[in-house]
Amino acid sequence: MNIVEPVQRNRIHPYKFNLWIAIGSMLMMFAGLTSAYIVKRNQSNWVDYELPAAFWFSTAAMILSSVTLILAKRSFKEKAMQAYRRYVFVTLILGTLFVLLQVYGFSTMWKSGLTHNSTVSVSFLYVIVGLHALHVAGGLVALILLALKAFNSKVKTYSSIPVELVATYWHFVDLLWIYLLVFLVMIR
Amino acid sequence: MSSVVSLHGTTTHHAHDDHHGHQHESFISKYVFSMDHKTISKQFLITGIFWAFVGGLFSVIFRLQLGYPDATFPFLEDLLGHWAKGGKLSPDFYYALVTMHGTILVFFVLTAGLSGTFSNFLIPLQVGARDMASPLLNMLSYWFFFIASIILLSSLFVQTGPASGGWTVYPPLSALGDASDGSKIGMDLWLVSMAMFIVSQLLAGLNYITTILNMRTKGMSMTRLPLTIWALFFTAVLGVLSFPVLLSGAVLLLFDRNLGTSFFLSDIVVAGKILPNEGGSAILFQHLFWFLGHPEVYIIILPAMGMASEIIAVNSRKPIFGYMAMVGSMFAITILAFLVWAHHMFVTGLNPFLGAIFVLLTLLIAVPSAIKVFNWITTIWRGNIRFTPGMICSIGFVSLFISGGLTGIFLGNAALDIHLHDTYFVIAHFHIVMGVSAFFGMFAGVYHWFPKMYGRYMNNTLAYIHIWATLIGAYLIFWPMHYTGFAGMPRRYFDYSGWESFKMFTGLNEFITIVAIIVFAVQLLFVFNFFYSIFKGRKVTDPNPWKATSLEWTTPINPGHGNWPGEIPEVHRWAYDYGKDGKDFIPQTTPVGADESKGH
Ligand code: HEM
Ligand SMILES: [Cu+2]
Numbered sequence: 001m002n003i004v005e006p007v008q009r010n011r012i013h014p015y016k017f018n019l020w021i022a023i024g025s026m027l028m029m030f031a032g033l034t035s036a037y038i039v040k041r042n043q044s045n046w047v048d049y050e051l052p053a054a055f056w057f058s059t060a061a062m063i064l065s066s067v068t069l070i071l072a073k074r075s076f077k078e079k080a081m082q083a084y085r086r087y088v089f090v091t092l093i094l095g096t097l098f099v100l101l102q103v104y105g106f107s108t109m110w111k112s113g114l115t116h117n118s119t120v121s122v123s124f125l126y127v128i129v130g131l132h133a134l135h136v137a138g139g140l141v142a143l144i145l146l147a148l149k150a151f152n153s154k155v156k157t158y159s160s161i162p163v164e165l166v167a168t169y170w171h172f173v174d175l176l177w178i179y180l181l182v183f184l185v186m187i188r
Numbered sequence: 189m190s191s192v193v194s195l196h197g198t199t200t201h202h203a204h205d206d207h208h209g210h211q212h213e214s215f216i217s218k219y220v221f222s223m224d225h226k227t228i229s230k231q232f233l234i235t236g237i238f239w240a241f242v243g244g245l246f247s248v249i250f251r252l253q254l255g256y257p258d259a260t261f262p263f264l265e266d267l268l269g270h271w272a273k274g275g276k277l278s279p280d281f282y283y284a285l286v287t288m289h290g291t292i293l294v295f296f297v298l299t300a301g302l303s304g305t306f307s308n309f310l311i312p313l314q315v316g317a318r319d320m321a322s323p324l325l326n327m328l329s330y331w332f333f334f335i336a337s338i339i340l341l342s343s344l345f346v347q348t349g350p351a352s353g354g355w356t357v358y359p360p361l362s363a364l365g366d367a368s369d370g371s372k373i374g375m376d377l378w379l380v381s382m383a384m385f386i387v388s389q390l391l392a393g394l395n396y397i398t399t400i401l402n403m404r405t406k407g408m409s410m411t412r413l414p415l416t417i418w419a420l421f422f423t424a425v426l427g428v429l430s431f432p433v434l435l436s437g438a439v440l441l442l443f444d445r446n447l448g449t450s451f452f453l454s455d456i457v458v459a460g461k462i463l464p465n466e467g468g469s470a471i472l473f474q475h476l477f478w479f480l481g482h483p484e485v486y487i488i489i490l491p492a493m494g495m496a497s498e499i500i501a502v503n504s505r506k507p508i509f510g511y512m513a514m515v516g517s518m519f520a521i522t523i524l525a526f527l528v529w530a531h532h533m534f535v536t537g538l539n540p541f542l543g544a545i546f547v548l549l550t551l552l553i554a555v556p557s558a559i560k561v562f563n564w565i566t567t568i569w570r571g572n573i574r575f576t577p578g579m580i581c582s583i584g585f586v587s588l589f590i591s592g593g594l595t596g597i598f599l600g601n602a603a604l605d606i607h608l609h610d611t612y613f614v615i616a617h618f619h620i621v622m623g624v625s626a627f628f629g630m631f632a633g634v635y636h637w638f639p640k641m642y643g644r645y646m647n648n649t650l651a652y653i654h655i656w657a658t659l660i661g662a663y664l665i666f667w668p669m670h671y672t673g674f675a676g677m678p679r680r681y682f683d684y685s686g687w688e689s690f691k692m693f694t695g696l697n698e699f700i701t702i703v704a705i706i707v708f709a710v711q712l713l714f715v716f717n718f719f720y721s722i723f724k725g726r727k728v729t730d731p732n733p734w735k736a737t738s739l740e741w742t743t744p745i746n747p748g749h750g751n752w753p754g755e756i757p758e759v760h761r762w763a764y765d766y767g768k769d770g771k772d773f774i775p776q777t778t779p780v781g782a783d784e785s786k787g788h
Contacts, residue, residue: 014321017398021428025390029432032479036436036451036472045454045467116447120467123449127439 019165023172026135030128030176034183037124041187047119048188051181054105055129058098059181062136065094066174073167076160085150091170092143095136102133125184132180136173142166221331223323224749228330229308230641233634235337236301237715243292246285248708253277255701257685271349279682283352284370286680290355291340291378295385298488298626300333303427306491306633307396307420309641313740314414316405316759318750321398325391332388336381343377351378354680356477359452359470363444366458376445379438386431386438393431396424405739407759411515412776414738414763415508418515419494422522423487430483430526437476444468471536478529485622486525489589490518492629493560496582498763499636500564502736503579504571505772507764510563517556524553534602535609543602550600557593561586572767576734577651578636584659585628591663592621595670610680613673616666624662631655634718639733643746644725650717654710661707665700672696737775738763 040046072087106126110116116126146166222228249268252261260275271281308326312319320326343350352370353361361367362375400413400421440451444465452473453465501508508514530538530546538546564586573579595617599605608614631654638646672693677684684690684697732741739759743751757777765774769785 011402014398014402017402018322018325018394021394021397022390025394025428025432028429029436032433032436032476033440036440036476039472039475040451040469043467043469116443117449120450123443123451127443127449131439 013161015161015165016168019168023169026172027176030132030180033124033128033131034180034187037128037183038187040120040124045120047121049109049114049119049122049125051125051184052105052108054101054108055181058101058105059177061094061098061101062174062177065091065098066171068094069167069170073160073163076158076163079158081150081158085147088143088147088150092140092147095140095143095170099133099136099140102129106130128180128184132173132177135176139166139170139173142169221327223319223327225308225312225320225323225326226641226747226749226751228326229305231330232300232304232308232333235334236297236305237718239292239296239301239337240711241715243289243297244708244711246289246292248705249277250282250285250289251701251704253282253682254684255698257683280352280369281349282682283354283368283680284350284374287352287354287357287370287378288340288344288350291351293623294355294484294488295382296333296337296340298623298630299389299427299484300385302626302630302633303420303423303487303491304330304333304392305630306416306495306637307392307424309637310416310740311396311399311420312403313640313743313747313751314417314738314763315400315403316408316739316756317399317403318752318756320395321403322395326395329388329392329395332384332391336384336388339377339381339384343374343381346373346377348372348374350374356474356481357441358477359441359444359473360456363441363452364456364458364463365445376442379442379445382438383435386435389427389431393424393428396420397428400424405756405759408739408776411512412759412762414494415497415511415514416491416494418518419490419497422518423490426483426487426490426522426525430480430487433476434480437473437480440476441473471533474533474536475529478532479526481532482529483525485618486521488622488626489629490521492585492626492632493518493589495629495633495636496564496585497567498738499578499582499632500567500586501764501766502636502734503574503576503582504568505574505766506567506571507766507768508563509566510559511762511764513559514563517559520556521553524549524556528553531600531602531605534605540602547600547602551597554593554597554600557589561590561593576635577646577648577655578632580652580655581628581632581635584655585625585632587659588620588625588628588662592617592619592625596621607676608673610678611673612669612677612679615679616669616673619666619669620662624658624666628659631658631714636734637740638718638721638725639728640740640743642722642725643728644721645728645733646717646721646725650713654714654717657710658707661703661710664703665707668696668700732775735773737761737765737773739776742775742777 068087068091072084072091075081075083075087106129109122109125114122116123143166146162149162218224219227222231249264252259252264261272262275264272264277265275268277268281271278271284277285308320311317340350348369350370351357351362351374352368353375357375357378361371363371365372365375400417404413440449443449444451444453450465450468452470453463453468454470456463456465497508497514528546528550530542531550534543534546568583595613599608599614599617635646635651638644672690675689675693677690677693685694728745731743731745734741739757742757744753759776760779761774761776763776765776766772768774
């Protein structure tokens with residue numbers, strides 16, 4: 001039995017739709033956290049802090065990784081599998097680099113005395129940036145699965161849905177990071 | 189977008205490949221890890237019934253304390269051990285019971301048990317889809333709920349007992365392990381359980397929204413959807429947008445509890461010890477909580493509204509009055525639900541100007557609510573009413589919603605709320621408008637769709653006894669609380685007998701307890717009727733026993749996985765052609781005749 005009827009085919013793929021709604025939901029969580037940040041900032045005892053330099057390098061890695069993923073998707077569409085594999089791999093490396101740089105950034109803060117519970121503003125930074133990094137890590141798992149599939153020569157039929165899903169999610173965590181960075185720089 | 193390319197050929201349905209050949213499904217994949225939306229729906233329902241029993245039992249136990257503050261009940265010691273030494277409930281455990289009662293009923297019963305059951309059951313059947321957009325995520329949503337259930341259940345058995353800061357888990361009580369027994373490991377388990385529950389709700393909500401927007405059968409435009417589907421749609425939207433905010437609050441709270449941060453803590457002295465925490469704000473948590481908390485109450489009531497609309501139209505043999513107004517008012521409720529949360533915080537020192545804005549927005553909700561009530565009554569008006577159990581429950585729902593909604597208007601005025609906040613008046617308000625009325629929506633849904641779920645009928649006599657006893661009992665329990673609340677009796681106290689001013693309520697409190705026990709016992713009738721009828725109920729012989737127009741009744745009496753054996757039927761009209769052109773009803777699948785009168 002074919003579960004998806006012909007009439008249902010010309011609509012946007014249900015998995016993509018699911019992902020877009022999930023993105024809305026994740027946005028609400030960060031909206032909750034950043035508005036809590038604003039509310040808190042207007043109260044007493046707020047201590048400003050400097051963002052670690054590593055965050056700027058990680059931003060560059062993140063943006064680059066989005067670009068390579070766009071290239072990967074394009075290669076996939078053109079059935080240039082060699083190039084596709086290469087770009088997925090590079091994206092994976094850049095994504096990992098991003099997470100490592102975030103961790104490094106935190107470790108420099110930690111060493112300078114700005115531990116997660118030193119003051120509320122810094123606690124917020126740890127939670128917000130940490131949760132974002134977790135979302136990136138989730139994307140990395142998806143990328144690894146993509147890469148495994150890309151390098152597994154036994155897989156013959158290629159569906160573009162997984163690539164598109166991962167790409168959408170990856171661009172989302174990228175844009176989310178840029179929003180968070182701008183937010184953290186501006187709101188002080 | 190480029191997606192078009194991929195939507196042809198094999199890729200589109202590869203996700204559903206695993207449903208082919210469901211004849212060979214094993215017991216495990218058919219009843220336990222099932223991906224059939226109908227089975228998942230029953231799993232939600234039965235888990236919900238289990239929790240309703242537990243949550244209800246807790247209320248009976250703490251009501252005993254309130255009704256008979258001086259008595260001892262030896263059987264309590266047998267049941268609860270050191271929590272009720274000598275048959276007297278300990279104050280600590282009293283708070284734990286109240287907290288668990290609220291948490292269980294609000295989240296596990298009236299959210300998962302209600303929208304989990306009926307979204308799963310009705311969305312694919314009424315929009316004309318073989319299953320949810322992603323059956324796998326759908327299955328996971330149940331199992332996350334199951335894990336959440338196990339975690340909360342286990343918290344009942346830890347040495348220091350379950351969480352006890354109230355279902356709203358305000359800090360500092362919930363943030364400081366030393367504050368009380370219920371602030372220890374029980375509180376951590378509560379938060380982890382809630383995190384699992386939120387994941388479950390998000391997975392579920394995604395699927396509901398996508399299925400409704402994306403998987404409707406041919407001809408099923410949005411304005412031809414039954415109102416149940418609209419209601420479940422708005423419910424899912426509310427959940428997907430508000431639960432993540434609670435999750436962020438829960439994460440911050442977990443940090444405060446376990447990692448020494450001070451998001452919600454500042455200048456606190458516990459047991460003579462000054463805590464180092466600086467710079468946090470307990471009020472901040474209330475904002476995060478109620479930003480979910482208020483939408484949550486509509487997550488609970490919207491499914492009941494949708495089902496009542498449907499059942500009232502079917503059993504009045506009349507089109508629903510004001511279909512678009514119903515959709516519009518649910519839309520308005522959904523928007524407003526996000527803009528009123530601070531009415532739970534009028535007495536927190538909220539800026540009075542801001543308070544005034546929230547008063548205005550809060551009172552605005554009365555408008556769409558009143559429109560809906562008007563339309564239900566107008567639909568019933570001069571109908572050929574069939575008083576089926578489902579119908580009586582729906583009318584009961586409307587009655588309760590009016591009674592409880594009116595007291596909301598009192599509470600929505602900040603000036604009045606200063607007096608009424610945290611009194612039994614609030615308890616009366618939300619138990620009537622949300623608690624009991626959503627239960628009536630749930631009962632209505634079960635009685636009405638049971639024949640579709642199990643291919644059998646429930647027993648009508650038992651149903652009538654259950655419904656009337658519950659309706660009358662609920663009013664007897666909660667109506668008097670308006671008076672005690674007005675007289676200033678605060679909520680969440682262990683014992684009121686020490687206050688001269690509340691002495692006059694001793695008899696009343698005892699009366700409420702007696703009725704509560706009776707109403708609890710009557711629910712066992714429902715549980716018995718439900719399980720007995722699954723196996724022994726009268727068999728359904730007519731695929732459309734209620735003579736309804738919507739698609740679920742075009743499936744076989746016991747639909748298999750995939751719902752329709754052949755093609756999915758095409759839809760030609762809205763779901764409310766009752767009494768049109770002298771015909772009793774016209775199913776949605778009947779093409780529009782040449783000489784048929786225009787419009788709805
Ligand atoms: C006309 C409509 C309504 C208005 C104006 C209204 C207003 C309010 C206000 C101002 C409070 C806070 C009282 C206090 O704590 O001092 C409140 C509490 C509450 N309302 Fe309503 N309400 C309305 C309808 C509803 C509906 C439809 C539901 C649920 C379906 C609901 C559920 C609740 C709950 C659960 C609480 C108490 C939560 C708690 O403190 O534990 N209300 N309402
Ligand atoms: Cu509210």
